[in-house]
Amino acid sequence: MAAVTFSAVTKQYKGDGPLAVDSLDLEIEDGEFMVLVGPSGCGKSTALRMIAGLEEISTGELRIGERVVNDVPPGDRDIAMVFQNYALYPHMTVRDNIGFALEVAKVPKAEIKQRTEHAAEMLGLTEYLDRLPKALSGGQRQRVAMGRAIVRSPQVFLMDEPLSNLDAKLRVQMRSEIIQLQRRLATTMVYVTHDQVEAMTMGHRVAVMRKGILQQVAPPQELYQRPANLFVAAFIGSPAMNLVNATLGGTPDRPTVSFAGHTLAIDSRAIERYPKIVDRIGGPVIVGLRPEHFVMEGDADLPADQMMQLQVDLAEAMGAEVHLHATLDVAPVELEGAPVAAEDGDEVIASITRVIARVEGIHTVMSGERVTLGVKTHLAHFFEPGTGDPLR
């Protein structure tokens, strides 16, 4: 087992192309479960493949343990990788798939057999050992791919979206199995995903990347509660954080935030977290409100100056909670020229901002109804328009 350390690692596929990974500094501790997350094309796979040695490092230094591995071939790095499509050897049985690395390493036959069977047992594959991959279900293939990784007892596990080909139920099950496996083996794990839930539930720490640049590395809760910038705030959470172009007002003792005809008082606890608010009174701000920061009137004891009325366009009853969709007459928040959509797939309209509130499931709200919502402004986030930096 070993730590993995990126020091200013950069990857450029073509001599004049964009940087797939831009000067990445990241220290993955020995035995840590590190999740790499980010939108498609942000360089997660590239970073992972550089650890594997499948991509050359353009500049910078990568270490596994104490060893600089920039020029070490993949086979000598003592790492194991699980691919998104599993990449099982189609013509080999499960047994041979799992034992292949040991066979290449010329491990004695009896030991291969014993270790293969042990790995198979851990993953519940014993009865499939003599089948070919094509005779296995998706989940079983996934397990074989994991078996192939664990049988070698490598220094580091690398997994690139290993669950994305599974159906939802199996994904939940495999997710917890991978977590347990990692905790049990205590092997350093680097896990790439673009799934929110996987990122939040699996990792000790999560690294958020965007366009090749590392945005924030933190434990999941911290990522959620203290996003380092507008991008992380928008990216982490599902449904995503509501980001609204607003104006700061009021007095330094009692600041307010106004948008689309609503004015809300900012709780003093928010000022402790975002002290720069007071310097910006009278200026523009981007306020971030998570869907669960809204409550139905009467559900929580909030002062009257933290209430707002909204026309509900669509109410989605989810059982335990109801998602209220509404629109605000204010231009959507942009991040480097592109609108930050409230939810994937929502059409972007230049003059309105969509928001989602998540309230208790006991309420029956009809689409089209006007409701009064309380806003927990003490939990709100504040960002500088333009740069997207937090106001702290």
Added chain:
Amino acid sequence: MSVKRKGPKATMVRVATYGVLVLVAIVVLFPFVVAVTTSLKDNNDIFSYPPSLVPEQASTVPAAQLGLDGDPLPTFTLPDRDGTFALVGRDVPIAEFRPLDDLERVIALDPAAGEKTGATIVIDGDEEDVFLIDVDGDTIEAYRSRLTSGGEFVNVDDPTDVAIGLVNLAVPAEEFGPRPANFTEVWTDKELGRSLSNTVLVTFAVVIGQLVTSILGGYAFARIDFKGRNGLFLMYLGSVMVPFVVLIIPLFQLMLQVGWLDNLAALIIPFIFTAYGTFLMRQFFVGIPKEIEEAALLDNASRSTILWKIMVPLARPAIATLATFGFLYAWNSFFWPLVIINSGNPEGRVLALTLSTLGGRSSTDINLVFAGAVIAMTPPILVFLFAQRYFVENSASSGLK
């Protein structure tokens, strides 16, 4: 993905489909059937009229069946008589009678048979006596046209039923009678064995050589990033466009320089490089997901382990295709051996050459020519039957997803 349709209309369609397919199959297979049956025929049988598909020979019965000693007796069918008759004696004196009311009919009887009526009749200017003869219980008037000798026939199922008659009017009975000796004759007398072993040697060397060079070249073009790879590949591919006839003279010159004229090496070495095969293997390797190879790299497998233990087993369909085409090409190649191998050197001949000389020199032995042809075409058919199940197989993607 078979979609089963139901109903009378669908059945009709299916029957019609199968009907057409069977018809086409018969047309396609007919020459092969003719070749195989002819190769088993006696040379006389080949020219017998009407021709028949099945090899036939004169049928016989054992003499013992008729209570006699000696060789098996040939059997015949007789005009005017039912049943099969064995010819038990030759040179039996017989008299030919012709009934007055049907002068074309010939009745063969014992010379002592018949009773003169005393009357006479003029036939073709000759005066002939009129006889009374018994035929099938009737007594008819006839004249004796000829005294000659013929054969004595015994009904094979009833030894008491005896007939005499002219042997040349009796139709020999024929039965299924293959002549496998054709094969041993063409094998030993016409030195087909030597040609066959030459052909096998050349073909195997060419196929193995083509597989090795195509696999190595195809893999390099597919997966190894080297400078000028794409340009080289295009050039390589372009060479497919050059027709072989253009190469004959330069290649001959080259063989002359190297000293391989009249040598089997000239049939092998120039043909173990194939741009087509390299292209085929490259396309197949390109289609194998990169991750499979990367997984093997991470398993610390060397390039050659990856190639031989992973890529090659996965490329079985392409390899089977390439091997089959290479086999057929090498096995059937005729023109180049004709150019290279001296006509006076039967030791160096390959099958195609021997067959052509066989057809030219001893074309009277058609049965042997066909036997040689059957020997020559059997291995390709077997190879095709064996390899065809690999053509459709594709296992490369089944380890994914």
